[in-house]
Amino acid sequence: MSTVKNPAYGRKDEEAVDEGHTYDQGSWRAPWGLLTVIGVLVLLAGFGGGFGAGWGARSANQNDEPCTIQVSGTDANPAAADNVDILRQFTPFKISSNASNSAVQSYYDQNAILNPAFHTLSVVITALSGKNATIDPNVLRIYVLGKYDGDQDVVSRLFNVAQRLQVSPDFFQNILEITTGMVDIFNYIRDNMSKIGTTSGASGRRALLQSSSSSSNQPLPSQVLSAFIKSGLQSPTLQGALGDLTPIFSDIDTIAALAVDTYYAIKDLAQQVDSMAVVMNNYHPESPTAPPSVTAPLTIGGFANTSVQVTVSYDYLVVGEATDDAVATVPSTGRRLLQDSQILIPLPAGFTPKKPADLPNVLIPLVFHVMLYSNGDGTYGPPNYANSLTMAQRMVAIANFRLQPAKIQLFVQEVRASPNFQYLIKPSRDAWINCASPGFFYDLCGEVIQPSAVDFPRAINIYVVGEQPPTDWVGYAFAPGATDDPFYGHMGLTWTTFSTDGVNNRANFESGASALVHETMHHLGMMHTFSDGTCSDDDAPSVSDTPTTNGPVWSQSWAQKAYIACMNAWSKSLSANWDTANRQASLRVGIPANDANSAFDSCPSSAGSDETANYITYTYDICLLALGHLTTGQVIAMHQITADNNPTLYAWGQYYALNPPAGYTPPVVATPSPSPPPPSPPPPSPPPPVAKPSPSPSPSPSPSPSPSPSPSPAPSNTGCQSSTNKGCKCVNSWTYLNNQYSDCVTVPGEEKKGNWCQVDRSNGNCANARNGWWDYCTPSCGTKTATATPSPSPSPSPSPSPSPTSTGGTPRCGAGAPTKSGLTCTSAAWKLKSSTTTYTGCANPTNDAKGNWCVLAKGQATASGAAWDYCLDNCNAASPAPTTGGAVTYPYNKQCNRGFTGLPNGCTCADGYTISFQGYGTSYSGQRGCTVFSETGTGMCVTSNCKTASNNKKAFTCDCAV
Numbered sequence: 001m002s003t004v005k006n007p008a009y010g011r012k013d014e015e016a017v018d019e020g021h022t023y024d025q026g027s028w029r030a031p032w033g034l035l036t037v038i039g040v041l042v043l044l045a046g047f048g049g050g051f052g053a054g055w056g057a058r059s060a061n062q063n064d065e066p067c068t069i070q071v072s073g074t075d076a077n078p079a080a081a082d083n084v085d086i087l088r089q090f091t092p093f094k095i096s097s098n099a100s101n102s103a104v105q106s107y108y109d110q111n112a113i114l115n116p117a118f119h120t121l122s123v124v125i126t127a128l129s130g131k132n133a134t135i136d137p138n139v140l141r142i143y144v145l146g147k148y149d150g151d152q153d154v155v156s157r158l159f160n161v162a163q164r165l166q167v168s169p170d171f172f173q174n175i176l177e178i179t180t181g182m183v184d185i186f187n188y189i190r191d192n193m194s195k196i197g198t199t200s201g202a203s204g205r206r207a208l209l210q211s212s213s214s215s216s217n218q219p220l221p222s223q224v225l226s227a228f229i230k231s232g233l234q235s236p237t238l239q240g241a242l243g244d245l246t247p248i249f250s251d252i253d254t255i256a257a258l259a260v261d262t263y264y265a266i267k268d269l270a271q272q273v274d275s276m277a278v279v280m281n282n283y284h285p286e287s288p289t290a291p292p293s294v295t296a297p298l299t300i301g302g303f304a305n306t307s308v309q310v311t312v313s314y315d316y317l318v319v320g321e322a323t324d325d326a327v328a329t330v331p332s333t334g335r336r337l338l339q340d341s342q343i344l345i346p347l348p349a350g351f352t353p354k355k356p357a358d359l360p361n362v363l364i365p366l367v368f369h370v371m372l373y374s375n376g377d378g379t380y381g382p383p384n385y386a387n388s389l390t391m392a393q394r395m396v397a398i399a400n401f402r403l404q405p406a407k408i409q410l411f412v413q414e415v416r417a418s419p420n421f422q423y424l425i426k427p428s429r430d431a432w433i434n435c436a437s438p439g440f441f442y443d444l445c446g447e448v449i450q451p452s453a454v455d456f457p458r459a460i461n462i463y464v465v466g467e468q469p470p471t472d473w474v475g476y477a478f479a480p481g482a483t484d485d486p487f488y489g490h491m492g493l494t495w496t497t498f499s500t501d502g503v504n505n506r507a508n509f510e511s512g513a514s515a516l517v518h519e520t521m522h523h524l525g526m527m528h529t530f531s532d533g534t535c536s537d538d539d540a541p542s543v544s545d546t547p548t549t550n551g552p553v554w555s556q557s558w559a560q561k562a563y564i565a566c567m568n569a570w571s572k573s574l575s576a577n578w579d580t581a582n583r584q585a586s587l588r589v590g591i592p593a594n595d596a597n598s599a600f601d602s603c604p605s606s607a608g609s610d611e612t613a614n615y616i617t618y619t620y621d622i623c624l625l626a627l628g629h630l631t632t633g634q635v636i637a638m639h640q641i642t643a644d645n646n647p648t649l650y651a652w653g654q655y656y657a658l659n660p661p662a663g664y665t666p667p668v669v670a671t672p673s674p675s676p677p678p679p680s681p682p683p684p685s686p687p688p689p690v691a692k693p694s695p696s697p698s699p700s701p702s703p704s705p706s707p708s709p710s711p712s713p714a715p716s717n718t719g720c721q722s723s724t725n726k727g728c729k730c731v732n733s734w735t736y737l738n739n740q741y742s743d744c745v746t747v748p749g750e751e752k753k754g755n756w757c758q759v760d761r762s763n764g765n766c767a768n769a770r771n772g773w774w775d776y777c778t779p780s781c782g783t784k785t786a787t788a789t790p791s792p793s794p795s796p797s798p799s800p801s802p803s804p805t806s807t808g809g810t811p812r813c814g815a816g817a818p819t820k821s822g823l824t825c826t827s828a829a830w831k832l833k834s835s836t837t838t839y840t841g842c843a844n845p846t847n848d849a850k851g852n853w854c855v856l857a858k859g860q861a862t863a864s865g866a867a868w869d870y871c872l873d874n875c876n877a878a879s880p881a882p883t884t885g886g887a888v889t890y891p892y893n894k895q896c897n898r899g900f901t902g903l904p905n906g907c908t909c910a911d912g913y914t915i916s917f918q919g920y921g922t923s924y925s926g927q928r929g930c931t932v933f934s935e936t937g938t939g940m941c942v943t944s945n946c947k948t949a950s951n952n953k954k955a956f957t958c959d960c961a962v
Contacts, residue, residue: 083167083248084753086736086774088113090156095149095469098429101375105383108501110159112761113772115141116171116507117162119622120179121266126560127186128263129270134559136620138474138503138511139280144269146279146469157265163771164258168248169726172506172767176571180564181244185259188232188241189225196228222260229256280554282472284618287479287522288440290488297918300940302902302957308917308935310955312942314485315912315925317846318833319855319868321826326455327833344483344648345458351658353651356639362653363660364520365413367454368392370498371445371465372417372424373432380419381429382495387762388417388464394764395504398513399520400667401582402615402628405589406635409657410520411664413459416861422821423448423865436466440476441492447906447945452865453486458652460523461490468496475515480525480645487944487952491519505764506578509570509621514628521616525641526634529617535603542640545590545633547608552618558600562612566623569594574626578767581625586667588629595627720781721760726768730757730777744777755779811874814841817854819869821862825854834926842871846928849895851876890934891924896960900930900941903958904951909941915955930958 093099093107118137126134135143148154168174189196232238233252242252249255269276297309320327330346347353354360370388372380389412396410403409419425426432426445435445441463442449453461460481468474475493482488496502497515504512527539530549539546553562573594574580591611601609612619613627616634643650721729722744730743734757741747744757757777759769769775812818815827829838832845839845842852852871856862862869900909909929916923917935930939939958946952 082776083250083770085164085167086753086756086771087160087163088771088773090152090159092150092152092155095145095467096430096433098376101379101381101383104381104429105501108383108499109773111141111145112501112507113166114144114159114162115503116767116772117158117165119175119509120165120182121158121161121262123179123560123563124182124186124262125266125270125273127183128190128266129273130190131273132557132559133273133277133280133554134563134620135273135276135280136283136554138468138508138621139276139283139472140269142283142469142472143272143276143279146472147272149469154265154268157261161258161262161265163773164261166772167770169724169768169770169775171772173571173576174248175576176564176567177244178248179567181241182259182262183560183564184238184241184244185229185232185255186263188238189229189263192228192232196225222264225263226256226260229259277555279472280552283474284552285440285473285476287477287527288442288488290478290480290482290485298955300936300955300957301904303936303938303940305936310918311916312953312955313914314910314942314944314953315914315927317912317928319830320833321855322829322831322838326458327831329833329836342647343651345652347651347655351655353654356636356643356650359407359635359639360654361407361409361657362639362642362650363409363411363656363664364649364653365455365459365656366392366396366410367413367459367461368415368417368498369421369424369452369461369463370415370417370495371426371432371435371441371463372419373426373429376428380425381432382467382499384499384501384762385417387500388498389415390763391498391500391504394500395498395512395516397667398510398582399516401585402513402517402624403520404586404667406630406638408524408638408653409666410516411656411661413661414454416454418859420823420859421452421861422823422863423452423861425863433466433470436492436494437470437472440473441465442487442490443947443949445947446487446949447947448865449487449490450485450865450945452861452867453490456486457481457483457489457646458648460520460649461486462493463490464493464495464498466494466496468494468502471496474511475519477519477522479522479527480641481523483646483648485953487949489523491523493519500762500764503621505761506767507761509625511621514615514621514624517615517628521634521638524638525645526616526638529611529614530602535606541637543631543633543637545631546614547591547610548603548606549610549617550602553600553610553612553620553623554618556600556602556610562597562600562623563620565594565597565600566612566620566626569626570622578765582667585625585628589635590629590631592627592629595629722757722777722780724757724759724768724775724777726766726775728766728768728775729760731760734758743781744779811872811877813852813871813875816857817841817871817875819854819856819871821869823860823862823869824857825869825871826857830855842875849897891927891931893928894930894932894939894958894960896930896958899961900958901961902939903941903943903956904946904948904954906945906947907943907951907956908945909958910944910953913942915942930960 088110090110091106093103093110099107115137118140122135122137122140125140126132144155144158165171165178171178230252233242233255242255245255246252249258297311299306299309318327325348326345328346330342330344368388370385372385373382375381392412392415396412400409416424426435435441437444445465449461449463471494473494474497475491477491478488481490493512493515494502497512498504499512502508502512503515504510526543529539529546530551531537532551535548535550537548553559556562570576570581574584592613595611595613596609597612598609600612603610611617611629613623613629614634615624615628615630639650720743721732723729724744733740733742735741736747736758739747741757744755746755747753755777756774758773759766759775761769815825817825819825825841829840831838835845837845839854842854844852850870851873852875853868854871855868861867896909903909911928913927914923914925915927915933917933920935922935924933927941930941932939936957939960940955941958943951943954943956
């Protein structure tokens, strides 16, 4: 005999504990003995002719899950004796709310428990629904948390089931057996609706999937379903499922109880697969395309004479510290090295890059801009943003295993995640979320991209912002990335994708790294391997070795089988070993044999079968981890397209590959073992000195990037940490039953459990937690005792210095001078790329009407994203004002110092641009702001930093704001 207890949802009572099981207290207790007799009699009478319609229905508002019943079952399996449940109580959370960091972190922690279980539940939902499409587990999470935002009942059911599915710390080693066993059970339920619902299979399915309007707390339907499942498990039909699940879940009663609770958790979702498919499409958006570098002739917006047409392009002003290579003038003899294409940053003397046909090693720098938000109390979010450098290094390290066969590697040049970069800060969590939903970052908050881009186009700039949900995309990139405008040459990732609290971890089958690889391939010119339902070849030009495919893997009729096949490859071919997965990824070129399955063919009239694991297709993360690959044609095409499109990145990438930055190490995989400890993150990779273009409403000088300073607050898990039995670390401070504990402890009153702790998942490498959050451990940090005190509040992050004011006296205008935004001028000499003159402190080499300015010290940027700032007003006397007398010479700048009028909403005049007048034979480079040209006789400019991307790089008449 065994007793299985189910939690009461919708309550916040103190958790009840019984011999290894922790559940919420319910408010109703059934007469167990009577119900046992009734259940057996009903089963004996019912299986022959079917039960009445609606037996499985349940009140939509019922708070208590069907309660416990004692029934006979198989003996417990000794192998599963240690698999006991300690379940966390679900806490509702409203996504679009300006919550504290602690509340948001609690929400992240709950999602970290849900996410692994969704790898199984996504397939189980498919089984119950009878649909073909198997929804991506990440999309299932986005859909559930978005649709049921703040709904305790629905999400708490899933939260409870998610923990129980992960009762073993070896969940990922057992995921194939758990998933196939549960799928068999739910196929059995679906196929036998007529026996357990009505005499009509279709009506029975509807009855079982729909909720009743009854408000009674009748547990009988749950017990009938449980008995039916146990009957199946004891029959030949489900012997495979029983064999898969018993070693993990101990006995048949536990399995049946889990299946029943899973049914009640997902039955509504099984009816919404078509709605989830819409979210699935949004999750993988089509890559946006950058406009041509030089646009076709345009009319001038706001100008009456429409016969006057112009072509325009951006012409960035590049500045930096005098020693930065990015401000060195490109010698005329070295301007054209790769197929007559211009390299914008001169290469070191004596270095000559190879042609793409040679497939040289290429090492590409990445610059991450992690958008933050103010909590209004001196602290900033999102939680753990201070660990952004470690998160970036981890993501890049995993991505490099997958890119190694292409002879392309990435390194972290800089991570900007500090309030000292003022443009990163949004005023609230809601404002931060709204930068990525509904829509993309470049459309919603993209005005900071052009001024803030670092080392462009030599480095790839990646902007990180927003959460899933409400955001329903994982990332984006332009294919290929533009080289004349960072607005069309950057990449975007959500914080969920980037963070180890999100999906940048093993527990999500390295979804974060998959996204980085996918978007990097787009940036380097690769297109998706599938067409839009037409069986046409939509690959990048010259790629001929990827089979024709009519759509994403998830949309195919065989999607569930493909998902299980990938899961089988993970469990069997890779022995569920993360190190083995990385090693195989670093060697795999071409379509692997177990990804050439003739059963998976969406275009049977074309050669080859579908690839389920090409890095640039839309598929499941487990497929990319187990079978991910590039083809030889894709590798060749990436090199050629990148060399043609961005010779600066390609040539410098070769130089970095031969002369790696200090601290960079190529991917190295340890010898796999059955239970390897989590590897340490790679060391930081300091960048070489560089500078960047920085367009803005005024001159846009830019400092050389350097390793970001350590932002505050400090990481939460520091000091002594005991190890768990599976090689993870214990969290320093955690709560259980409203008491606070430290590290590895024996909880008073529960001595039978021994020492245990909450598992620290912060480095992304721990995927071995019982119930998704705890494990047994060996104390190594001294004796720990419980307290009833709440967790301490986090230390406030340092606020940016207040803007200084001019108070008279001797102005500080030299090296290290303060600026109007409360920042600091660089102490080094600085210069414009187009000039040999150097400056120290405040100067006005561009005759800016607003006065002197300077390049900022490294590690700072203004609220607009610029790496320069205006000096205090007192410093303007140190520089003579521009002359205004004499005859007017065209073109002349209107010297607008209060902004511009006449432009589309949210736009400004570009700081540097070239404009050519059609029919006049005139062209003007190096123009900035609102400028009067003789061809028009009125002020006009080229737009930039527009919140609506389509308004960028257009010609408009303008005037100065007053």
